Amino acid sequence: MIQLHNVSLFYQKDAPALHNINLRVDKGEFIFLTGPSGAGKTTLLRLLYGALTPERGQVLIDGQNISRLTKSQIPYLRRSMGVVFQDFKLLPNRTVFENVAITLEVLGWGRPDIGKKVMHILKQMGMESKISHTPQALSGGEQQRVALARALVNEPKILLADEPTGNLDDANKNQIMNIFKEANVRGTTVVVATHDRRLIDNGNKRLVTLSKGDIVEQVEKAETCSQAI
Amino acid sequence: MNRWKKQKPAVKQFSKRPNLAGEGFGGRTRYYFSRALINIRQNVFVNVVTIGTIALALLIVSLFLLVFVNLENAAQSWSEKVQVTVYFDRELSGQEQTAFRGKVLALPGASKVNYVSRDEALKRFRERLRGQETLLDGVRPEILPTSLEISLKKANRDSKEVEKFVVSLKQIQGITEVQYGEEWVRRFNTFLNFMRLLGALLGSFLVVAVIFIVSNTIKLTIYARRDELEVMSLVGATRFFIKAPFLIEGILQGGGGALLSLALLFGMYESFLHNAGNFLTFNPATTGLSFLPAEYLGILLLAGILLGFLGSLTSLKRFINV
Numbered sequence: 001m002i003q004l005h006n007v008s009l010f011y012q013k014d015a016p017a018l019h020n021i022n023l024r025v026d027k028g029e030f031i032f033l034t035g036p037s038g039a040g041k042t043t044l045l046r047l048l049y050g051a052l053t054p055e056r057g058q059v060l061i062d063g064q065n066i067s068r069l070t071k072s073q074i075p076y077l078r079r080s081m082g083v084v085f086q087d088f089k090l091l092p093n094r095t096v097f098e099n100v101a102i103t104l105e106v107l108g109w110g111r112p113d114i115g116k117k118v119m120h121i122l123k124q125m126g127m128e129s130k131i132s133h134t135p136q137a138l139s140g141g142e143q144q145r146v147a148l149a150r151a152l153v154n155e156p157k158i159l160l161a162d163e164p165t166g167n168l169d170d171a172n173k174n175q176i177m178n179i180f181k182e183a184n185v186r187g188t189t190v191v192v193a194t195h196d197r198r199l200i201d202n203g204n205k206r207l208v209t210l211s212k213g214d215i216v217e218q219v220e221k222a223e224t225c226s227q228a229i
Numbered sequence: 230m231n232r233w234k235k236q237k238p239a240v241k242q243f244s245k246r247p248n249l250a251g252e253g254f255g256g257r258t259r260y261y262f263s264r265a266l267i268n269i270r271q272n273v274f275v276n277v278v279t280i281g282t283i284a285l286a287l288l289i290v291s292l293f294l295l296v297f298v299n300l301e302n303a304a305q306s307w308s309e310k311v312q313v314t315v316y317f318d319r320e321l322s323g324q325e326q327t328a329f330r331g332k333v334l335a336l337p338g339a340s341k342v343n344y345v346s347r348d349e350a351l352k353r354f355r356e357r358l359r360g361q362e363t364l365l366d367g368v369r370p371e372i373l374p375t376s377l378e379i380s381l382k383k384a385n386r387d388s389k390e391v392e393k394f395v396v397s398l399k400q401i402q403g404i405t406e407v408q409y410g411e412e413w414v415r416r417f418n419t420f421l422n423f424m425r426l427l428g429a430l431l432g433s434f435l436v437v438a439v440i441f442i443v444s445n446t447i448k449l450t451i452y453a454r455r456d457e458l459e460v461m462s463l464v465g466a467t468r469f470f471i472k473a474p475f476l477i478e479g480i481l482q483g484g485g486g487a488l489l490s491l492a493l494l495f496g497m498y499e500s501f502l503h504n505a506g507n508f509l510t511f512n513p514a515t516t517g518l519s520f521l522p523a524e525y526l527g528i529l530l531l532a533g534i535l536l537g538f539l540g541s542l543t544s545l546k547r548f549i550n551v
Contacts (some may be wrong), residue, residue, distance in 0.1 A: 062272045072467065078466035087458055105260065106466040140461070150464065 001027040001189045002048060002200035007057035012217065014126030017043045018214040021057070025191060029039055032185045032191040032200050037209035043211070045128075045160050048191065049083055050074040064158065079107060084152025086163035088143045090135040090150075096122070097131040100149045107154065121153045122146075125179065132228060148179050152188075153174075161192040165199055177202050275450045276482060283447045283486025283533055284493065291433055291494045291521065291529055295502070297428050298525065299518045304421050310415055311386040313395060315377040316406040316485040320347060329377060332401050336393045338385035343378040347371065347477035388415045440536065447479065447540035447546070455548050464550065472545050476538060483537020487530045495520070 001023040009018045018040045019023050025031055033041045046052045052068045060066070067078060082103075091097050097118055104114045122128045125145040135143050144164060151159060159180070164175040177199060184190045194200065200207060209217040237316065255375075269276050321329070329343045345353075347370035355362055385394060391414055395407050415509075435550065461471045498520050 021454075060246060075462070075465045075467045075470075077465075080464060081465075083463050089456065089463070091457055102460065103464045105264075106461065106464050106470060108257070127238070 001025055001029070001062055001074060002191070003058075004044075004047075005058045007047065007054045007061070009047065009052060009054050009056075012034045017212045018047070018054070018147040021213075021215055023139050023208065023215065025189060027189055028184070028187055030180070030203070030205040031192070032203060032207045033210060034114040034195050034200060034206055034207060035193065035216075038212075039210040040213045041210055042162055042194075043081065043213075045083075045191065045193055048158070049081055050077050075106075079154065081158045081160060082148075082154070082156040082157055084144065084147045084151050084159075084164050086166035089162055090143055090146055090148040092135055093153070095134055096127060096138070098136065099146055100153055101131075103150050103154050117153060118149075121149045124182075125149045136199050139172075140167045141169070143174060144168060144172070144176055145179070148176065152179075152183055155186075156188060157189045158190050161190070161194075163194055163196075164192060165194065165196055170198065173199055174202065180182050234534025250354055254353055260471040261477055264474035265481065268474055268478055269481065271451075276409075276478075279450055279482045279537075280486045280489060283483055283536060284489035287487055287529060287536075288493050290435055290439055291430075291490055291525075292497075293432060293493065294525060294529075295498070295518065295521055298521060300390035300424060300428075302519065304424070305383075307417065308383070308386045308421070309380065311381055311391065311409075311417070312406060313381065313391065313398065313409040315379065315381045315398065315404050315446070316374045316408065317376065317400060318374055320375055329401070329403070329499070333377065333379055333398065336394065336397050338381050338390060339379055340382045341380040344379075345376045345378060347373050347375055347413065352374065363509030386414075387418045443536050444540040444543060446536070447482075448544040450543065451475065451544040451548055458545075458548050459494055468549055472542075472551055475541050475545055479537035480534050481537070483533040483535065483540075485533075486537070488534070490491055490528055491529060 002023070004021050004023040006022040007018055007180065010018055011017045021040075021044065023044075035041055043052065047054060048061065050066055058065050058067065062080070063079065064077070066074075069077060084090060091102075094102075100118045100122060101114050104117060109117070119128065119131070122131060125148060127142065127145055127149065130138065130142065135146065138146065144167075148164075159204050161180070164180075165176055168176065173196070180192060180203070192199070193204070207217075207219045208215060209219075238368075315333075326344050330344070333342050335439055350373040351365075351368070351370045356366055358364055377399075381391065381394065385391065388411070391409055392411075398404060398407055398443050458471055498518070502518050
């Protein structure tokens with residue numbers, strides 16, 4: 001589903017943000033990207049959703065080399081992905097319902113279909129009672145669930161998450177992790193960038209560790225990894 | 230498990246969209262318009278600021294236009310005083326008058342010929358000396374000359390054209406003495422050209438300033454909503470899909486601002502400007518300032534719409550990096 005071949009990217013000439021990265025994520029797989037701040041986790045995710053193009057190497061999504069996509073093709077790539085962030089990126093002046101509906105409006109869905117689909121996903125997230133609230137009226141965990149609903153409402157092939165639990169307490173972390181797992185069970189490939197030990201242990205999935213732009217370690221299961229480190 | 234299987238290969242499937250309601254040209258257009266209206270409702274303050282800025286900016290331009298158009302009108306009525314006068318030392322018979330009239334009107338540039346008899350000349354003289362009529366006691370009409378007053382067409386009122394006209398006028402037999410206030414015509418033309426140049430200069434500065442202010446205001450309002458642009462692009466919206474509601478919003482803001490400025494201008498005109506005429510035109514004959522003609526109002530409205538549209542377009546270019 002996701003393949004990176006010898007990918008390098010520089011923000012500054014002498015210091016590569018990513019250096020010769022080779023990574024393969026299979027369809028339906030769930031991986032964690034970890035490593036200290038500045039290791040290149042966010043950069044790698046940005047490559048995957050087409051916000052950056054590598055200076056060297058190839059990024060293949062579902063067999064498609066995305067550095068060959070034109071700017072006007074990038075939106076169509078993103079429609080097959082969901083992305084969530086640490087700061088949720090919800091629109092403050094729109095309601096929960098409207099925030100989630102954006103994904104489907106972009107696809108050209110009609111109002112009745114959008115209504116049904118959005119209600120369905122918000123129910124799954126346990127947010128159906130707050131559809132007319134604005135994000136400011138929600139707790140951090142609730143906001144992240146809305147962001148996840150927006151990312152998942154279109155049943156994406158790939159879900160990318162950048163420090164999704166960075167602003168959340170433990171109870172909320174577990175809840176968000178469970179949503180990732182459920183999406184994964186339904187067939188979505190999940191890539192979570194985090195340095196949250198607890199999330200990684202709870203996830204019990206393949207772990208890729210980055211440091212200064214290099215992949216320094218790949219471990220099949222997080223459990224073995226905690227012992228390894 | 231493998232619900233993606235039927236959608237392979239990847240390249241084609243990226244560009245495929247489900248065929249659902251809200252598709253098609255009509256559905257999309259409706260969506261863009263309703264989105265623009267919702268955006269305005271959800272960002273009332275920002276929209277009020279933008280519309281207010283556009284309205285004030287255009288009000289300045291339209292006030293300038295109002296003054297300029299009225300000055301131009303005044304100049305027009307002044308230039309009607311550019312006349313060429315032919316003097317005779319005898320009274321012309323009706324036949325002679327008709328003959329001269331025909332010959333003069335046949336010249337290019339002449340628009341009107343008026344014969345002033347001795348009696349008429351004395352009457353005018355008396356009017357000019359109102360209050361001191363006693364000076365004219367004992368003056369008989371015979372000492373005054375008769376004359377033909379020739380008005381010129383609009384295009385022939387500048388000094389060169391007048392001189393050309395006078396030369397051809399003098400070739401008519403029987404016409405010897407011609408006066409046309411050379412100095413006055415020359416000065417008037419210089420003044421008119423200076424005024425036009427000044428107007429064009431001031432006007433263009435004003436327009437540049439207005440474009441600058443409005444485009445920066447719009448840029449700031451779009452900057453304030455850059456999160457929205459980012460989120461839209463993250464969920465896979467095309468550039469056009471992101472832009473369209475903003476552009477419609479820009480058009481509505483521009484149109485609204487222009488209408489507001491015209492309403493303000495009309496209010497100002499009705500309340501005090503319309504009788505500021507004597508002050509501006511130096512011409513007691515005119516009753517006051519005239520309002521802007523309809524085509525100017527149309528142009529101002531269009532300018533507002535264009536400002537809103539182009540302001541949004543250029544600002545969006547900067548903030549969408551899909």
